[in-house]
Structure formats: structure tokens, C-alpha cells
Amino acid sequence: MTAFRPARHPPRGRITWISPILGLLVILFIYMNHQNASAPIAFPQRQQNANTDCPDLPGLEDIFVVLKTGVTEARDKVPIHLQTTLRCIPNYIIFSDYAEKIHNVQLHDVLENVAEDIKQSNPDFSIYNRVRAAGRTALTSADLNPDTNSAFGKPNNPGWKLDKWKFLPMIEETLKARADAKWYVFMEADTYFFWPNLLSWLAQLEHQQPYYLGNQMQIADVVFAHGGSGFVLSNPAMRAAVTLRRENVDMWDRVTNDHWAGDCVLGKLMADAGVGMLWAWPVLISGQPSELDFFSEGYRKKPWCYAPVAYHHLGPDQIRELWEFERKWYRDGNRKHVLYRDVFRHIVRPKLGGTVAGWDNRIEETPGKSSLSLVECRVLCYRDDKCVQYTYTDGKCWTSHVPVRGAQKDGVASGWITERVDALVDDMGSCPHAKWILS
Numbered sequence: 001m002t003a004f005r006p007a008r009h010p011p012r013g014r015i016t017w018i019s020p021i022l023g024l025l026v027i028l029f030i031y032m033n034h035q036n037a038s039a040p041i042a043f044p045q046r047q048q049n050a051n052t053d054c055p056d057l058p059g060l061e062d063i064f065v066v067l068k069t070g071v072t073e074a075r076d077k078v079p080i081h082l083q084t085t086l087r088c089i090p091n092y093i094i095f096s097d098y099a100e101k102i103h104n105v106q107l108h109d110v111l112e113n114v115a116e117d118i119k120q121s122n123p124d125f126s127i128y129n130r131v132r133a134a135g136r137t138a139l140t141s142a143d144l145n146p147d148t149n150s151a152f153g154k155p156n157n158p159g160w161k162l163d164k165w166k167f168l169p170m171i172e173e174t175l176k177a178r179a180d181a182k183w184y185v186f187m188e189a190d191t192y193f194f195w196p197n198l199l200s201w202l203a204q205l206e207h208q209q210p211y212y213l214g215n216q217m218q219i220a221d222v223v224f225a226h227g228g229s230g231f232v233l234s235n236p237a238m239r240a241a242v243t244l245r246r247e248n249v250d251m252w253d254r255v256t257n258d259h260w261a262g263d264c265v266l267g268k269l270m271a272d273a274g275v276g277m278l279w280a281w282p283v284l285i286s287g288q289p290s291e292l293d294f295f296s297e298g299y300r301k302k303p304w305c306y307a308p309v310a311y312h313h314l315g316p317d318q319i320r321e322l323w324e325f326e327r328k329w330y331r332d333g334n335r336k337h338v339l340y341r342d343v344f345r346h347i348v349r350p351k352l353g354g355t356v357a358g359w360d361n362r363i364e365e366t367p368g369k370s371s372l373s374l375v376e377c378r379v380l381c382y383r384d385d386k387c388v389q390y391t392y393t394d395g396k397c398w399t400s401h402v403p404v405r406g407a408q409k410d411g412v413a414s415g416w417i418t419e420r421v422d423a424l425v426d427d428m429g430s431c432p433h434a435k436w437i438l439s
Contacts, residue, residue: 054088055330059199062207064181065089066174068166068227069107069189071098071131072144072159077189078102080316084323085193093177095170097162098131110166110173118253124165127158164262167227168252168269172242182207184238187230190314192322196330197307197337201283201436202232210237212270213437215286216279216299217263224267225277229284230310231263240273241266280437282306282340288313289322290351290405293363294344295428303340305431321347337434345425348405352389355415361389361406362414368396374413381417388420 065086069078074096082103086092095110111119111128119125130138143158174184183202187193205211211234214225225231233241245252256265270277282303285292288311294303311322325347329338355374368391371377377397381390384399391398393412403421406414 055196057088057196057199059203060088060195061090062182063091063185063199063202064174064178064183065092065185065187065193066170067092067094067187067189068110068163068170069094069096070159070163071096071100071127071136072139072157073189074098074100074102074107077316078105078107080319081189084319085187085195088195091178091181093174095166095173097128097159097166098136100136108173110170111162113173114165114169115250115253118257122257124161124257128162164260164265165256167262167266168245168256171233171238171266171269172245175238175242180235182235184233184235185230186227186232187310188228188312190319191228191230191310191312192314192319193230193310194308194322194326194338197283197434198232198309200337200434201307201309204436204438205234207234208236210234210240210275212237212275212277213280213284214277215281215284216277219261219264222264222268222271223277224261224264224270225280225284226286226312227263227266228312229286230312231284237270237273237275240275241269244273245269278437278439280309283309283437285310286312288318289343289347290318291407293402293404294340294348295402295424301435304428305433305435306340307337307434307436308340308343339431339434341428341431348403349421349425351405352403352416352421353418355413357413358408358410359406359414360391360393360409360412361400361404361416362391362398363400363402363404366398368398371395371397378415381415386420387417388424389414389416 067078067081067086078094079102082105094105094107096107097109097111098107099109099112100107111125119129127139127143145157170186185193185198205213211232212225213233214231215229217224217226252265252269255268256262259265267277279299281299282301283306285303285308291313292303296302314322325343326338329342329346355378369380371380371392372395374392377390377392377399380397381387381399384401386401387399388403389400391412391414403416403424
């Protein structure tokens, strides 16, 4: 700073040529900072793979992975991905609603370029503005309310209400971060991807075509890819979406404001851009293994022989479990793709057995049968040759012909007839090859 003291003015001739240079340096500094702020996180994993269990996966360099999170969950949910799902990914970026570092990895504010008048006037941005001004200390207990997921999302969760604004800016900011990827893979902090399965799937599709791959959902007349299930866009699809949004950003901001689901708004943008969606269930799915029916048909497909690419609604422990399972799968010399069949046999089936208190394995809320006791409920299941599991609570009994693991729930007891579960697995048979969704 001393060089700019008034007492040390350089001669007028020097000011004439120094000022433009200083100006260029300032511009260059600002530009480089901006570039660094949105640059992808790229680790030189190839040099580290000799000491890790990272497989050598052809095509991995061609994908760009985008993890979307938020300030209310990032510290709890991002670290497990840095240790597992993102550990072997050479090119990725993490977007949030708050710029910070977690385990020395930069999270980028995806809402940075949203119009300032929207941020200041829209109540959805209340949590964003508070945290932007005061950091994490501005978070309240209401901000951290997990809320119950419903048909209309989590309307009492401030972070969830803000989340819908991330989807369209995320597409544009992703393309800025890396413009030359063949495929862009979008996941959330409770999503797990099987990368070998994903790459084998994408290798059967033309990345030069405008692809929008996702687990199909519908709101009103808009069919869209469910965000939490993970979705994939090809490079031409990304460019089509960004080009259309740039033509009228204000209009698309109004569409976002008037809707409650950001992934549905993205679906409308893709449709208006002329990019149809490939219905990818059950390759991409919105559930976790413990809550899925592996045996029944949906959309004229049975999951059993399909290769799963992503699961959703997973906690850190479940993500680690899938990671460890997948590592062991390939370490044991398996050369075939992991199938739904394998996930059930190795992850779900070992946890089924006996009767468990404080556990609910009901598949759906159909009317239960009157039952005086848990023992009588178990007898009702045994009397039905096809029954493989039962649930008892409040004098009611539910039985099912297909097994699920379920979830913890007080006041409920569940059980399985494991020999029938094993017979059902045998009846499903082997899978000579993996099934995919290609058209």
C-alpha cells in the first residue's frame, strides 16, 4: 500500500501506462476468482488408485457428477460421499445454498446468480439471506426441522422450500463449470450411485443425442425426472435447456415461484426445449433397498434382473453399507453387473428373520385384519401358503405375499417366514444378463 501514498506520486507519464496495466490486472484477478468459484472439484485420483479400491472404469472421465445439497443438511450428509461415492470420481462439483468448505472440499452457492430482487422479496429466501449474512449461526431450530415427506414435499421445512430454486440455475452453473462432458449426472445427498452400472448403461446410448434420463414422475401435465432418484442429461440436452432458459430468465423464475417442485420445473424446461424424457424406472428409483418390493411388477417391469443405477432416501450408514457391498462384490472377482437380485440376496435377505418388535414391514396401507395378538397374526400368515411376512399393531394384522425389510417404528411388530422367502427367491430364478432401459 505504501507505493500509493500521496507523497510518493510517480511522474505523470508513468501514470499513463501504469493505470491501464493495473486495470487489466484487477480485471484478471476478478475473472480468475470467478472462475475458481465455479470450477469443478477435480482430484487426481488416478495417481492414488494404487492404494485404494477404486476400479478402473472406462468412460468415467466422460461424466461430470453434480451433488446438490443445502446448508441444513450438508455437514451431516456430504462427508460420507467424500469417503465413498465421490471418492473415485475424477470430476465433480457440489452445489448448495451456502458457500463453505467441508473436509477441505468447496461447496458452491448455486443461487449466487439468482436475481437479487427475488432473493430480497421472496420468503423462500429467508433462510438463504440469514445464512448469507451471518453464517451458520443464523440457523434456527425451525430451519433444522426435518418435517414429514408428503405428496407436496416438506412444506414446513425452510431448506426444502428454498430447494426448488436450485434446479434451473444448477443446470446453467454446471455447464459453466464443465462444458465438454458427454454426460451430466445429478444426485442429492441421500442418493447412492452404482458407477459401473451407470457407465455400462450410458455406453449403450448416444451421448450426441439430447437425452434426459430419470425416474418418471408427473404433476398435472408435466412428466419429469424425480430429483432425489438421480437423473442424467447428455451434453446436447444441457445446452438446449440452458439456451431456452437464457431467452427469458424472468419468465422461468416466475414458473419456479408458482410451483412447489423444482424437479418438475426442470421437466417443463426440458419438454419446452424439445428434450423428451426416457422413463428409467427401475434403473433409477426413489426408494432404498429396505423399503422396496423387489418382486412385483411396475410399469410392466419386474426389478429383479435389472441393474440398479441409483437408490434414494439413504442415510450415511446405508450409503456406506452399499459402498462396502459393492467393493466386496468386485473384490471377490465378480465380473457381472450388480442386479436387484444381488442387492436383495446380499443386503436385504440377511436381515429378515423371526419376529422383531418396534419394526414395520408393511408394503402398503391396506385394511388390516382383526387379530387378538401377535401370535394369532403369525398364525394367519402361516395359514396362507403364499404369505411370507406379517405385521401386527393395535389389534390389526397385515400379511403379504412379497417381503420387504421395512423400517423402525414404535408400537409395531413384524416377522417373516424365511423358508418361504427363500422359496420365492428360487422361483424368481437367475438372470442370464442385466436388463436396462434403453428406449
